Amino acid sequence: MIRNSASEMAAKLAAGETTSVALTQAHLDRITAVDTDVHAFLYVDTEGALAQAAAVDAKRAKGEKLSPLAGVPLALKDVMAQKGVPTTCGSKILEGWRPPYDSTVVANLKKNDVVILGKTNMDEFAMGSSTENSAYGPTHNPWDLTRIPGGSGGGSSAALAAFEAPLAIGTDTGGSIRQPAAVTGTVGVKPTYGGVSRFGLVAFSSSLDQAGPCARTVLDTALLHEVIAGHDPKDATSINAPVPQVVAAAKSGDVKGMKIGVVKELNGDGYQPGVRARFEESLDLLAKAGAEIVEVSAPNFEYALAAYYLIAPSECSSNLANL
Amino acid sequence: MSSLSRDDVAKLAGLARIEMSEEELVNLSNEFTVILDAVARVQEVAGAGVEPTSHPLPLRNVFRADVVVPSLTPEEALSGAPAQEEQRFRVPQILGEE
Numbered sequence: 283m284i285r286n287s288a289s290e291m292a293a294k295l296a297a298g299e300t301t302s303v304a305l306t307q308a309h310l311d312r313i314t315a316v317d318t319d320v321h322a323f324l325y326v327d328t329e330g331a332l333a334q335a336a337a338v339d340a341k342r343a344k345g346e347k348l349s350p351l352a353g354v355p356l357a358l359k360d361v362m363a364q365k366g367v368p369t370t371c372g373s374k375i376l377e378g379w380r381p382p383y384d385s386t387v388v389a390n391l392k393k394n395d396v397v398i399l400g401k402t403n404m405d406e407f408a409m410g411s412s413t414e415n416s417a418y419g420p421t422h423n424p425w426d427l428t429r430i431p432g433g434s435g436g437g438s439s440a441a442l443a444a445f446e447a448p449l450a451i452g453t454d455t456g457g458s459i460r461q462p463a464a465v466t467g468t469v470g471v472k473p474t475y476g477g478v479s480r481f482g483l484v485a486f487s488s489s490l491d492q493a494g495p496c497a498r499t500v501l502d503t504a505l506l507h508e509v510i511a512g513h514d515p516k517d518a519t520s521i522n523a524p525v526p527q528v529v530a531a532a533k534s535g536d537v538k539g540m541k542i543g544v545v546k547e548l549n550g551d552g553y554q555p556g557v558r559a560r561f562e563e564s565l566d567l568l569a570k571a572g573a574e575i576v577e578v579s580a581p582n583f584e585y586a587l588a589a590y591y592l593i594a595p596s597e598c599s600s601n602l603a604n605l
Numbered sequence: 606m607s608s609l610s611r612d613d614v615a616k617l618a619g620l621a622r623i624e625m626s627e628e629e630l631v632n633l634s635n636e637f638t639v640i641l642d643a644v645a646r647v648q649e650v651a652g653a654g655v656e657p658t659s660h661p662l663p664l665r666n667v668f669r670a671d672v673v674v675p676s677l678t679p680e681e682a683l684s685g686a687p688a689q690e691e692q693r694f695r696v697p698q699i700l701g702e703e
Contacts, residue, residue, distance in 0.1 A: 379685050380684065380685070381685075382677055382681035382682065382684050382685070383677065383681075475660055475661070475662065476660070476662050476664070489659050489660055515667075515669050518664075518666070518667040519660065519662065519664060521662060582650060585646060585647060585649070585650055587643075588642075588643040588644075588646035588647050589643075589647055591639065591640055591643035592640070592643050592644060592647060595640065
């Protein structure tokens with residue numbers, strides 16, 4: 283059961299083939315069995331998760347209309363405030379802090395009855411790209427425990443790859459969702475800036491930070507995005523517009539007539555041959571499926587990394603100055 | 606190309622009241638040099654003719670209506686305080702008496 287996708291789990295729950303308590307317990311058992319080796323989790327909220335699961339099952343038994351992911355478990359990156367649950371950002375500085383409030387992402391997850399299993403490991407304050415820089419020790423890649431799971435959200439990506447959770451939340455400033463997804467064979471999206479509220483997300487670099495959905499399939503990522511995205515008056519950069527219908531798009535898979543830009547300036551050195559080949563392959567697949575591939579130019583792209591190295595340290599010095 | 610020497614870093618660390626080992630001073634001076642290189646790179650393009658941008662959204666400053674909404678109780682707000690007094694955070698004294 284734990285090897286199913288989140289949408290398959292949701293279908294089984296809706297059909298009454300299993301309960302959220304059973305599904306949650308199966309994931310808790312998996313965590314007990316493998317997390318000593320993987321170390322994806324910093325905190326497992328056994329009691330809270332089972333209570334949340336029991337509440338969803340009760341709602342379902344009463345015939346209440348439930349959200350598409352209701353009862354499906356999720357792993358939460360430890361950079362997100364969750365009321366009453368330890369939130370450390372992978373740092374000893376915040377050890378023992380139990381936030382008195384929920385971040386908007388967590389509030390949205392709870393409102394949609396997504397069961398939160400616990401908090402996942404990360405590079406300290408999300409600064410890093412290997413999850414080796416957590417004050418609580420590194421996370422290991424489930425495919426090969428001698429390798430890194432990417433970072434900073436290596437706990438979330440490893441939890442997905444190790445079947446400890448079918449859904450996870452990540453945050454991405456300079457790759458912290460996308461790169462861990464790439465090196466664990468999972469799916470992660472950095473949504474459009476302002477698409478997901480940053481309220482209750484411990485800030486690293488405010489003009490770059492963005493929370494986003496992680497899962498093992500594109501459809502699951504889309505389902506999770508529609509749960510967490512949307513306008514939030516508590517975040518001044520939140521987009522006040524309807525959330526794009528990514529679930530419908532993921533289900534149809536129709537790319538006919540879609541124009542896809544490939545940035546010319548990213549055509550440089552530094553790619554492993556295998557990575558390059560897979561990228562070209564995906565372009566071929568998209569073209570065969572009817573998409574139009576066009577070359578676009580972003581002439582300032584070569585300055586992006588240098589700009590990042592100014593923006594990110596400046597903003598994090600300011601955001602974290604009070605620690 | 607600008608750079609920051611080990612001694613420059615030691616001086617900064619002293620001003621910031623941060624104790625640093627010899628190894629940390631040397632590592633940081635290398636890291637500062639990378640950041641200074643980044644400044645130089647960005648200066649190549651960030652001239653007067655370039656419009657400043659922070660994000661691509663058509664957003665100006667955002668205000669909310671001035672209405673009272675539920676917020677944390679004093680107990681909740683102070684739940685993480687190492688020390689408290691009269692519903693306030695208690696912090697070590699940093700100025701002299703009086």
